[in-house]
Amino acid sequence: MEDKKLVTVYIEDKPYRVRPDQSMLDACLSLGFDLPYFCWHPAMHSVGACRQCAVKQFKDENDRKGMIVMACMTPAGEGTRISIKDPEAVEFRAKVIEWLMLNHPHDCPVCDEGGECHLQDMTVMTGHAYRRTRFRKRTHRNQYLGPFVNHEMNRCIQCYRCVRFYNDYAGGRDFGVFAAHDNVYFGRQEDGVLESEFSGNLVEVCPTGVFTDRTLKMHYTRKWDLQTAPSVCVHCGLGCNTIPGERYGTLRRIRNRYNGQVNGYFICDRGRYGYEFANSATRIRRPYRITYGKAGEKIENALEEGKVLPHVKSLLQGAKGIIGIGSPRASLEANYLLKKFCGPGNFYAGFSDAEFNLVGRIISVLTGGPVKAPALREVAEADAVFVLGEDVSGTAPMLGLAIRQAVRQKPVEAVIKSGIPAWNDYAVRQAVQNDKGPFFIATSAATRIDSLAEGTFHGAPDDIARLGFAVAAAISPEAPAPDGSLPEAAAGLVPRIAARLREAKRPVIISGTGAGSRAVIEAAFNVAKSLFDSGKDAGLCYVAAECNSIGLGLMGGKSLREAVGAVRENRADTVIVLENDIFDRLSAPEAEALLSARQVISIDHLPNHTVSMAHTVLPAAVFAEGTGTFVSNEGRAQRFYRVYVPAGQVEESWRWLSEFLAASAGAKFFTVDDVQRAMAGELPAFGGVPAAAPPADFRISGLKIPRQPHRYSGRTSIHADVDVNEPKPPADPDSPLSFSMEGFDGRPPSALISRFWAPGWNSVQAVNKFQSEVGGRLRGGDPGQRLIGPAGKEKSLPYFTGIPAPFTRLEGKFLVVPLYHVFGSEKLSALSPPVSELVPSPYLALNPEDAGELGCTEGMEIRLIVEDVFFRLAARLDASIARGVAGFPLGLPGLHGITLPSWGRIGIPPGVREAAEESGEDRA
């Protein structure tokens, strides 16, 4: 965009230099003018429906009459001359609000949107204040839309943003606009759970209280009463930026935190609604140690304040070999201190061994290869996408949303070239129609974004990898080609994929750990490298499963199976498990062997199998209760901050570990900055971490940045039942943020934005005021620090040559491959009650022909035995699954503890088939 020539426009007769590829509304807002709007949205652009951004346009400096135009539909052309303050424009904008208010219920005091309502803000901005109509308002029936979004249609002002986001932007199909004239209705055809995994964005897209956060409603607090701090989502590896809000010690909601490079304006429902695990009644709130009674029964002995360290110290002093198990869901700081405490030789990454290898391979490819890892925004701007092996709609939903935008790039570019401006959204969509740019996807089973693809292939991971290798070989003769043939469906795709990728300017190859296959990851690299070698500005995007998978991968360590060996061979008798349930990472016998160590210390926030076997349990802070750093899948180190001080003896994991260090070695780390400095000094991979956010002693005009809005109420009364004296706010040595209303009230550095608010802009739309231009980067740059980058071309890795043999079916066996669900495959979010409502029940997906041979029908109970682990599952027939392959929805309740893909046997329990036949006969 920078290369575009600027033009001069005049606002109130003053010249401004602006980009010509935008509307005058974009230009006005980017220049900082307050111009009200409703239907326009920076990610969805202009449609001209609401007529709220009316301004007066003049032909030239001699035209004093002018005419009313909509700024959002007026191009910023050379010499464009408008007035916002023109009396006729001012009057018209107030009249638009008057119209919108004719039927609005004026129920702000009982409306969840009140206090952060764009309609309130715009009403105040236009000055409309007096109701001149005496007629009855129209009313609507509201719908049940599922556990995430509340519907109150009477408040609707018909800006059409909901339907434009849900259907046009996010590809939803179960939502729409109904009826006409002043009876227009936005909702579903009938009551029911919204199908889109992005439905929660309606809450932020809606300018008023039609769509509100249903989980917030259950423990409602006004925005001005929420204590907030910048955070990072913990429910997948993409690192979307979030703003958790707290009141009275409980987490009330998650909001999107704009990051121009990462999540932009939106987050997925897993990220928005997964937070309630933090409020669980089962949270571990106090440290305890286990003793055994006379009958061998387990007794939990609470460790009072001051008793913890002596206890731990005594444990550690008596230890004969201490090992630490890290975690891909714990912060860099915690993993680092564990590694430091146990020593590099005794630190074991908390991945399954398979994932450990995959993540390691991804890191080596991203740092040793020539191709960059694109940010989410760059994926959305790619003009060709090839997904190899990863069901992003299940493992990294926002990546699916980015791909949805990417498939429009090529047709939209062609339309823009013909003279239709990109911001004229409906004109662009009408010209584009259903044209799609190149997008190919190869996965084990059909995914939610398959319908966007020009070509799809479903097969076993080895065949997916072979498809990738073949595409790379078709692009570059230097890349090795697979021997033998590909499955027919894949073979037909190879020349097309290669040709379409070659035509692209900015192709992105997407893969990840989801398929559990190293060959798939290497094949994706070969494709990306072949494109890079042909001079393309290619990107290589790998999905990693958890919020700090890449961070832990960079930290290194040993494999988890070696830890089992260390305990079995008595090289270690004390195991510290950091925020991890190793039953998810190891088979049950291995996990039990590891936890059979004399002393097991678990630091975690919720009970799990590992916690239940530990001898000492220390309560860990969840993401919103602590400060630290995660590294996202693109290698972006991002700081998250403590939103509130948790109740009980809960501490950040890294703080427990720094206490251990102090107790044993005397080296104490007092702050996150201390930890980061040491980590950056010791481990070059983390040299960039301190730069991800300002240090704790950062001040603006000597002031900290407040976590509480300046309108925060009740601070003198919140604790009045305990003490009428107002308590001193908690200290925060780890950040420049304060637990109070006092402090710098302006725009802080982007990594420290606790909420989007500006005078007159109480809603999330205030984000306009924090950006260098609307929809662009945050002022001062988007937060986060890239830790990894491609190697120079000369030093680049060669093509991988380990091409697997074609997948062949084995008699009597199935290759069990992992499948993923937005809700259910990620463990923490599935503990959030609203999310858990939508978790599917466990099943095993089979090709219908295979099922037929087994004599098994849809829904029939079957037995699966993999790695000696036994599962009872309902059969689900899925024609997209290849023959000889079975899809196992990893992470659903009870479905863990095995490493996939793996060969398994399927049987039908005695009696089941007969029962099914009988009931079939009954029906007949």
Place this chain on the structure above:
Amino acid sequence: MSNAERPLTGDFRADGRPLGIGEYEKTGGYLALRRALKEMSPAGVMDEVKDSRLRGRGGAGFPTGSKWSFVPSGADVFSSGPKFIVANADEMEPGTFKDRILMENNPHMLIEGMLLGAYATGADCAYIFVRGEYFGSARAIGKAVAEAYGKNYLGKNILGSGFNLEMHLHMSAGRYMCGEETGLLNSLEGKRAIPRTKPPYPQVSGFMGRPTVVNNVETLCNVPHIIRNGAEWFRGLSRGFSGDGGTKIYGASGRVKRPGAWELPIGTTAREILEEHAGGMRDGFRFRGLLPGGASTEFLLEEHLDVRMDFDSVQKVGSRMGTGTMIILDDRTCPVGMQLSLQKFFARESCGWCTPCREGLSWVVHMLGAIEEGQGEMEDIDLLLEQARLLAPGHTFCALAPGAAEPLGSGVKYFRQDFERHIREKHCPWKIKNS
């Protein structure tokens, strides 16, 4: 007047049944097409239509030849691939029934007009978008299209010329918005009938995002005659006082002696239409005003009756010719009641896309209803005038609400004393009088 002076209606059968293809050919039908395919280039057809000064008969009066010339023929994304021509037969303007007469009596004339339009603009697919309630028109057109296919006037390689055109009949689901050309296109695509922004104009990005010409039925029916008889002949058909060429089907409804429609030279005065062709007011009814071209035009009064009914002349006296079919208000009809009826229609037919139309018209109906019911307040009158002023072109997304504001603003202005009387007397004086 001879048939030559009434090219559109002169050849109608006396029994009101549609001309079959043979009959149409006998009147010279499809000669224009044969001539164009054989002797004329597409540009030649377009130039002839430009020269004829034919202006769109749907109400806006945009020069037809110019409209066609905006269809791109360069090398960009819109120039390659299919192009479309659409006949806007969604005749739903209150008081307007001229297109129905054409379609029911001489459907082939429309088909031939579309063929010529398609040839001139390079379209290879045509849609006739017929108002949902026009069953007679649809029957006539359906039959005529089949006949035309049978004689290779439609289809592949038409009359051996290499020119192709597929034609489809599409019945509307019945919304006023479908008569707005971009609303029509959305509806034709199966989407909500909401208007689209212009630019891009449909000629560039229309049906399915492809170049599309949308013409009114009456407009298209003129084209065969222009090509057959020449632009100069066509220009000579008008009264010669304006720049417009051809005839116009004028109509009159209300308490006149002979309500109906007549094909007359464009530029005929309103008085002549009213007094000579419609036979003047019925006995016992006095003329109070008229809407010159459907519901969405401003009222004209007695003093305006000598205005020539062409696009520019009517505009000069503060209204629009619109569809040229007048609705006459008499002294025994309540002007508030008439206004309420009109505005109810507009408010109901608002698509709900833009705020002023969706909310403003509904408010207007509430106020008019209150006044008519005797619940009005004097402030309502100024509020009505304010709404009429605010629902201006450019303030709204499309022309629907500005169209509604035309009879509203002029009606309140011209009949203000009647509005005030309703409010003062707290009832509708006409209802008392008639009971």
